[in-house]
Amino acid sequence: MWRAIASNALTILVVGLFLMGGLILWGQTQYKAEGPLETAICLQVRSGSNMTRVSQELEEQGAIRSATIFRMAADYTDRAQQLKAGSFLVREGASMEQIIDEITSSGASTCGSEIEYRIGVTRAQTRVRELNPATLDFVEIASFDPSEDEVPEAYTEKRNEADTRYRVSLAEGATSWQVVQALKAFDALTGEVTEIPAEGMLAPDSYDVVAGQDRTDILQAMQDKQQLRINAVWESRQDGLPLQSPEEMLILASIIEKETGVPEERGQVASVFVNRLKQGMRLQTDPTVIYGVTKGQGTLGRGLRRSELNRPTPWNTYQIDGLPPTPIANPGLASLEAAVAPDDTDFVFFVADGTGGHAFAETLQEHNRNVAKWREIEAEQNSGN
Incomplete structure (x- = not known):
């Protein structure tokens, strides 16, 4: 009798282990499999949130099939306590593994609102934009010149949101004085600039910044990038x-x-x-x-x-x-x-050609003909005003 009981218990144990192994394997498959989301979404994780709330929201939005498996996977991979606050892009078909990685890694928002401060040759402009997850294109909500225009309500609202991203974009051809003056007008930044960087030493590019960042740190990043470019280009001359x-x-x-x-x-x-x-x-x-x-x-x-x-x-x-x-x-x-x-x-010569480009010439005679054509175009343009 005891032998039969032991045999049955062993059978039950083996079956249980087999079923458990199958369940784990199935869970791992679900964890790595392509998700059900048909259109990308922007997932907002608020400060103080937890993996339970996030998993429920993901399930409600159709991004995952099982909130339970999602939570268990986060616990099993020791990622549950690494949840970051922010706005995160969840792409169509994203697996649970990919979503967990997105919301627990860097903490940098990948969608939602962005305030871009553009420094141009003639003016600076602040743009408030929102990422459309379906198209991955930014939609402009507001745009204004911070030195001249009234600050729109949309800008104030986004400035007060913790997960708003910030960017400074520097256009080619702006002077160092213009850059410094523009950065001074950007109220999301801090710090005094006591010295204008050397002309030419700020790299036109787009720079991710954070609210409260020191202006001198941004200028230094621009200088560092320009120096790297100068060194590399000079070597290739x-x-x-x-x-x-x-x-x-x-x-x-x-x-x-x-x-x-x-x-x-x-x-x-x-x-x-x-x-x-x-x-x-x-x-x-x-x-x-x-x-x-x-x-x-x-x-x-x-x-x-x-x-x-x-x-x-x-x-x-x-x-x-x-x-x-x-x-x-x-x-x-x-x-x-x-x-x-x-x-x-x-x-050795060039002059405007009326199309936004230039007419080039090797001789003065040819150049004079190009200049005459440009004068005619100028006269026609002025007569039309």
């Missing part, structure tokens, strides 16, 4: 360039940046200035004259006067030989690359 140092490359790149906004033209514009430097011709570029007038503190807001073209300044390339003493703006990576790898041309 063509042979035979009339540039003696990375500093001269940076100056030339800043002139290229201010002369054209057409990406396809950068190599041609660079070739004009390189050819002029090689031939001992003056660069005669208007942006350098403008910098001599404004010192980079704002925009001129009008055309150059003949007296300004004739007035000597350290930056007036109609009056000085070679390159000016400093950059005239902060150039982007593409302009740096153009400075050390110009197109192979014989161009």
